[in-house]
Amino acid sequence: MKKTLIMLTALFLSLSLCVGASAVTIAFSQIGQESDWRTANTDSVSNAIKAEGWDYVYDDAQQKQENQVKALRNFISQNVDYILFTGVVSTGWDEVLKEVNEAEIPLVLLDRMPDNIDDIEYAAAFGGDFVEEGRRMALWTANYVKKLGRENEELNVVILEGTTGADAATGRQNGITEILKDYPNLKVIASQTGNFTRAEGQAVMESFLKAHDKIDVLLAHNDDMALGAIESIKAAGLQPGKDIIIVGCDAPKTAFDAIIAGEMNATIECTPLYGPFVVDALKKLMAGEELGREVIHPEESCFDAEGGIVYSLDGRVSEKAADKIGERLY
Ligand code: AHR
Numbered sequence: 001m002k003k004t005l006i007m008l009t010a011l012f013l014s015l016s017l018c019v020g021a022s023a024v025t026i027a028f029s030q031i032g033q034e035s036d037w038r039t040a041n042t043d044s045v046s047n048a049i050k051a052e053g054w055d056y057v058y059d060d061a062q063q064k065q066e067n068q069v070k071a072l073r074n075f076i077s078q079n080v081d082y083i084l085f086t087g088v089v090s091t092g093w094d095e096v097l098k099e100v101n102e103a104e105i106p107l108v109l110l111d112r113m114p115d116n117i118d119d120i121e122y123a124a125a126f127g128g129d130f131v132e133e134g135r136r137m138a139l140w141t142a143n144y145v146k147k148l149g150r151e152n153e154e155l156n157v158v159i160l161e162g163t164t165g166a167d168a169a170t171g172r173q174n175g176i177t178e179i180l181k182d183y184p185n186l187k188v189i190a191s192q193t194g195n196f197t198r199a200e201g202q203a204v205m206e207s208f209l210k211a212h213d214k215i216d217v218l219l220a221h222n223d224d225m226a227l228g229a230i231e232s233i234k235a236a237g238l239q240p241g242k243d244i245i246i247v248g249c250d251a252p253k254t255a256f257d258a259i260i261a262g263e264m265n266a267t268i269e270c271t272p273l274y275g276p277f278v279v280d281a282l283k284k285l286m287a288g289e290e291l292g293r294e295v296i297h298p299e300e301s302c303f304d305a306e307g308g309i310v311y312s313l314d315g316r317v318s319e320k321a322a323d324k325i326g327e328r329l330y
Contacts, residue, residue, distance in 0.1 A: 024082070026282065027057040027075040029068050031088040031112075034163075034196045035224040036252040040330035041111065041272035045084065048275025054282075063088055063163070063195075069096045076103045082123075082282060084108045089165035090115040106285055110274055112167050113295060122293065124281040128270040129297040130168050132312075134175020136268045137219050137247050140302055140311035140318065142183045144245065144265065145217075147309065151185060155216035158208045159191035160201050160229060162221040169193070172221045172249065186217065194225040201225025205232040215244055223248035223255035223267055230263050241265055251303055253328045259305055259321040266304035266318060268311070272330060273298075 026049050030042050042058075049056050057080060059071035065088055075083050076099060083105050087093055093114045100107050106123035113127055114120060145151055159176065162169030173191070180186050190208050194201040201220060208215060209232060218233075220226035226248035233240040240246055240263040248255055251269040258264035277298070281291055302311040307320035 023055060024286065025055040025057060025078070025080040026082045026084065027059070027071075027078070027080040028084040029059050029061065029071045029075070029086070031061050031068065031086050032063040033060065034063060035198075035222055035250070036254055036330065037222060037224070037250040037270065037272045040252065041086075041274060044273045044275035044330075045110070045278055046275075048279045049282075052279055052282075061088065065089060065092055072096045072100060076100060076105065079103075080105060082106050082108060082285070084110055084278065086111040087114055088112070088163065090167045090170070091165065094119075108278065108281060108285075109295075110278070111272075115167065117295070123285050124291040125293075125295040126274055126277050126281075127295050127297065128168065128300070130171025131175040131178075132297075133249050133268050133270055133300070134172035134177075134221075135179050135313065136175070136300075136302060136311045137172070137249060137266075138176045138179035138183075138186075139313065140266050140268070140304070140309055141217060141219065141245065141247050142179065142186060143309050143311070144304075145183075145186070154185050154187060156189045156212065156214050157186050157217040157219060158205075158212070158215050159188060160194040160204055160218065160220040160225040161191060162193065162196045162225075164193050166196075168196075169221055176219055189215070194220070194228070196222050196224060198224045198228035201228030202231050203228075205229035206235070209233070209236045209238075217245045218247070220246070220248045223250045223252055223258075223264075226264055226267075227254060227258060230258065239263075251301070251328075252330050253325065256303065256321045256325045256328060259303065260325065262305065266302060266309075266311075267321075268302050269300040271298045271300065 061067035101121045109125035194204045230240040249268045251267045255267040302318040303321040309318045
């Protein structure tokens with residue numbers, strides 16, 4: 001009897017040690033599913049984590065900060081091992097992220113960053129360079145206008161902004177403004193949020209078209225809003241991509257299709273495919289490696305109908321969408 005008990009205890013201990021060694025729980029607080037980019041981002045991260053066999057807890061906050069705060073607190077009470085976090089806006093996280101730090105759960109920041117990032121303890125961070133993306137949208141436009149021979153014409157520009165308070169929106173807007181100040185012929189006549197969604201992009205563009213007789217250029221902080229706006233432009237009897245130059249950001253397949261169809265002019269890439277970066281970082285953290293406290297920006301390109309247009313201050317040139325659509329993964 002005693003022998004059986006000892007054997008059972010040993011078996012129990014080795015089993016729990018095994019479970020303890022392999023059971024890692026990764027939790028992801030995602031902001032919602034507002035765009036093609038976001039869906040691709042969620043899929044990329046989720047699939048990469050599941051492929052590693054790690055336990056995975058996912059929360060979709062439906063664009064609400066209070067839902068994200070709740071999710072983070074749930075993750076803490078579930079005592080997860082790592083937290084992946086994208087904040088819908090840049091401010092208002094101090095308290096809850098302090099709680100994450102106090103619980104000593106390593107935090108990996110994805111995509112959008114809190115604005116006081118230097119005061120937060122985080123283990124790794126991956127995000128887009130939003131200011132640079134905005135610069136590229138504006139610079140591509142200025143060079144395209146030059147290619148059309150319209151650089152001396154006064155052109156009216158409207159902007160569809162992303163979610164107010166998100167660094168993806170403020171960054172892109174700042175980048176656009178920085179470049180446009182060197183091109184006084186490109187005059188911003190209206191700028192309003194379309195919340196990064198197709199439906200709001202369509203509705204806001206409709207109101208822009210009602211309020212302004214002459215719109216020559218649309219800069220949309222993401223392609224979903226540009227695609228929504230295209231519907232309003234067509235409904236107003238205008239030709240998108242011709243009567244109005246349309247430039248977006250993200251570069252999903254849907255934008256490539258619109259460019260190839262001649263209804264959109266260019267898109268600046270902002271890759272959502274974070275899965276491999278995240279898994280690599282998590283493996284390093286699990287192995288006890290310290291990752292630098294820096295935001296890693298993936299390389300990005302720009303796609304349009306013909307290619308060859310300079311879109312960055314360091315002289316990069318755009319690629320032809322039709323040549324690259326086959327390689328698109330999102
Ligand atoms: O934060 C990245 C932005 O958020 C993407 O450009 C946009 O499509 C998304 O919703």
